[in-house]
Amino acid sequence: MDPKNREHLDQAVRHLNRLVAASLVIVAVALVNIMAPDTAEKWWGPEPEMAAPMAEAPEVVSDTLIVDGIHVASGLVVDDGFIQVKATCLACHSAKLVTQNRATRDGWKKMIRWMQETQNLWDLGTNEDLILDYLAKHYAPDEAGRRPNLPTPTWYVLED
Ligand code: HEC
Structure with missing residues (x-):
């Protein structure tokens, strides 16, 4: 070659x-x-860390879910007047303002009048009685269902 x-x-x-x-x-x-x-x-070296998983989406509670007689989305008791209360009283604020309050029928009426006079709450018409009955029945000042008062604390005098 x-x-x-x-x-x-x-x-x-x-x-x-x-x-x-x-x-x-x-x-x-x-x-x-x-x-x-x-x-x-x-x-x-190690694999690069995976990106943090997306924060979980907030749980959406179905509006039709009722557990033990409680409308889960609002926390309201389901009984006569529930529909009217849900339609009327959740229009401006959270149901918590309702469910966390306790009053007699008269007390509820005063709150409604106060909202009508100062917060533009409309005339409830024939629904008012139904709503008041419902509120007085389920959100009455029932001491037994509530946390007992804390014992009177002992106060100390702080010396400086
Ligand atoms: C037109 C709007 C509107 C509607 C409808 C409405 N409210 Fe209110 N309500 C208000 C406003 C505004 C406040 C004051 C909220 C605050 O202080 O954050 C309030 C406060 C309250 C409070 C708290 C009162 C207090 O002394 O702290 C309760 C209880 C309440 N509403 C119950 C009801 C009920 C029961 C209904 C249905 C009959 C209702 N609301 C419908 C506007 C409304």
């Missing part, structure tokens, strides 16, 4: 060898990654 050609051939073989060697390294790295992820981690 012409020595010139011989040299070209040698060169080509050397290139090919390097190419094969490089491919082998790539395959080896891939294999280590697949078969021995722990070792791979030692070599290349």
Whole structure:
């Protein structure tokens, strides 16, 4: 063979060898990654942390869910007048203002009058009696159902 050609051939073989060697390294790295992820981690450090999961969406309570006679979405007792109270009394504020208050029928009437005089609450018409009956029945000042008063604390005098 012409020595010139011989040299070209040698060169080509050397290139090919390097190419094969490089491919082998790539395959080896891939294999280590697949078969021995722990070792791979030692070599290349831990996988980057996943992005924090999205904050959970607030739970949406179905408006039709009623558990133990309580309309879950509002916390109101379901009984005669519930529909009217729900339609009227939740128009401006949270049901908590209703469910966390206790009053006699008269007390509720005064609150309604106060809202009518100062907060633009409309005339409740024939619904008023139904609403007052409902409120007086379920949100009456019932001591038994409430937390007993805290014992009178002992007061100390702080000296300075
Ligand atoms: C037109 C709007 C509106 C409607 C409808 C409405 N309220 Fe109110 N209500 C208010 C406002 C305003 C306040 C004061 C809120 C505050 O202080 O944050 C209030 C306060 C209250 C309070 C708290 C009173 C207190 O002394 O702290 C209660 C209890 C209440 N409402 C019950 C009811 C009931 C029962 C109904 C249905 C009959 C009703 N509201 C309907 C506007 C309304």
